[in-house]
Amino acid sequence: MERKIAIQGIQGSFHHLVAQQYYREDVPVLECMSFAELTKSLVNGNASEGVMAIENSIAGSILPNYALIDENKLQVVGEHYIPIDMNLMVLPGQKLEDIKKVYSHPMALLQCKEFFKQYPHIKLIEDADTAEVARRIAEKESHKIAAVASKAAAKLFGLDILAESIHTKKSNATRFLIISTKKKEPNGDIIDKASLKFELESKRGSLVSVLNILRDFNLDMTKIQSMPIIESPWKYSFFIDVTFDNYEEFLKAVGILEVMTEQLTILGTYKNSLI
Amino acid sequence: MERKIAIQGIQGSFHHLVAQQYYREDVPVLECMSFAELTKSLVNGNASEGVMAIENSIAGSILPNYALIDENKLQVVGEHYIPIDMNLMVLPGQKLEDIKKVYSHPMALLQCKEFFKQYPHIKLIEDADTAEVARRIAEKESHKIAAVASKAAAKLFGLDILAESIHTKKSNATRFLIISTKKKEPNGDIIDKASLKFELESKRGSLVSVLNILRDFNLDMTKIQSMPIIESPWKYSFFIDVTFDNYEEFLKAVGILEVMTEQLTILGTYKNSLI
Structure with a gap:
């Protein structure tokens, strides 16, 4: 397949800017007019990887995009931050x-x-x-x-x-994910960050136990967000990002989380780009 | 001041429906065309309390509304959930x-x-x-x-x-906050839920220590969301909701969190309405 990067929007959009910076070249892009179209282009093989905004410091996470990644069985293979200038x-x-x-x-x-x-x-x-x-x-x-x-x-x-620069919050970075149909494994590449999703009963302390495991295996949490599961009262999904120095330790922690949590999904493992 | 409830939107809006259900009567409402206008009407004394959407199961939290509550020194005094029907x-x-x-x-x-x-x-x-x-x-x-x-x-x-009912997620509840300029104290009223905001250095385990305190004082966490603070890399704000049986224990935990965290703000204490 020809290398083509799916972006939300057209050339000149912030997604296009991210593609140019992340791939460090003027990569050919596939212009998509919605995030749903973007994920579809990956599933259909019309693009090799995609760039997708995921959160910013004003609105927080674009949670529907996590759902798109999850439903289409896509993998997070990278991330990139840019200051937004409107x-x-x-x-x-x-x-x-x-x-x-x-x-x-x-x-x-x-x-x-x-x-x-x-x-x-x-x-x-x-x-x-x-x-x-x-x-x-x-x-x-x-x-x-x-x-x-x-x-x-x-x-x-x-x-x-x-x-110029009419956005309210002057230090307003937006985080973008690089997504693919293929998982990124640490063969030669640095892998020191992961995005996880899991479900927990809201038993007092169940989340604390999970976070204790993360700490025991030297994983640093850089993001946590809970979402109530409306169909199951008193059950929550969690979206968590962790950074780590040792991929083996990360795998060990995942092994334990598989037992401690429900519906554990590794949304992706990739290189941390926030220094 | 005459009792008037500020709502986002006009009569017939979902905010209006929440006002009618929460106050269990046809309360007089003040129609506001934005959340900013809604908070302003409270600060200016044009309304006694306000109804403000805060999260739903598709988009997650409306984080800019937390900022409006915080900036205007308003207090959360209640909550209400309704299934949204579009x-x-x-x-x-x-x-x-x-x-x-x-x-x-x-x-x-x-x-x-x-x-x-x-x-x-x-x-x-x-x-x-x-x-x-x-x-x-x-x-x-x-x-x-x-x-x-x-x-x-x-x-x-x-x-x-x-x-009819053209919304995608059929079990799509939206949570609304009831806000006021005045704090709600447990004098006669049941107070068994609180919304907190605080900042933490992203030292490994700093959040775990906070969650351990919550557990020690029998507080159940029903929501957690982290937000990176762009101006201070490696520092995060957290929005947390907790439920509890004993208000005194809650106050003790707050006393400890004041020392353990930075910029602790109690956004409000109120009655849990999610049974």
Whole structure:
């Protein structure tokens, strides 16, 4: 199969930027207009790996994406962090007071909420991709409409930036996962991080016992999130990320967790990229 | 101050339904078009308490709402769960094939994603409130446009339901918090749940030590979520909910957590409503 990386959105999107940085080259990309389409392209073999946003410091985890990884039996094989930089862009000549509507990805609109509070006459409209709106404005020569996207998108589609870095939280990193149909094993590559999912009865202390095992095997937890399982009251799923120095110790801990927890799934093992 | 409950959205919205169920009467409500406006109305004394969605089983927590509670020094004084039931509604006479656009709250659109996959020609547009779209369609007698909202909203504004219960996850409960400027103390009322926020260095085992304290004082954890603090690498904030039988034991545990953690905030103490 030809090497092709599935991204959410089009060229110029934040996912495209992550693909370029992670693979350290201008890799060929497959543009997908939803996360569901992205996972489907991997399952169907139309792309070799995919880039998928998973969490940021404002909205937390994009939990539906974990479900997509899980349901499609995909594997996390890497991660990448980028600071998000949102910019308001228009067709050259348009001014801020001309703008009636802004289209962008819901997450981008959320990140720029404070900025738009100053302009209550501007209507915010959810769209599939930040860069795609920029392209549409350029192609259709749309007036009175603005996009919220990366500087790269403004450059790529010849738009003017009316306001730079309009996102509220200035140190706002977004974490992306690299996903694949194939598992990553430590043959030559560094593997020092893993994403796990499991279920537990909410017996007092059951989670403590799990965390004690992680500590005993020198695993550091970098993320934990519980989700109630509505169908089974008093049962919870947990999403946990751990980092470690010794892959063998990680495997031993997993062996014990398989007995202690229910429905244990290793979503992937990969190289930690947060230094 | 006159008793008035701030809700996100208008009458007929899911927040309105929660207010009616929680207060067990048709309480006067103050309609707010955003969560920020809702918290502001409490701070300004325009409402005595507020109803605020905080998490559901698809998207997880609405973390920005925790930030609003924290920044405005508000207190959680109660909680309420309702199963969400989403319905596609239109002006009487309109048919499914006439629909070009659907407006609704982003969370509602997310919950009905699968349904709309069958109708790729329908454009999904983010709006401030589910019920408000229904009202607008009725008032403007809009053709080709549908709302996704509760059956109560369809009835209230005289719309026809084209498709019932179109949300993907059929057992999809949403949790709402009741918030106030005043703390709830256990004088007569049952207090058996609390929401806490604190920060920890990611030293191996630091979270385990905290969870051991919770166990020692017979606190059951019903929710845990970590959030990386971008400004301080290797430091995390945690949002934790605990239930307990003995308020005195809870206070003792808090006393210890004040020493063990940083920036401990009790977001509120209240009555557990998940039986």
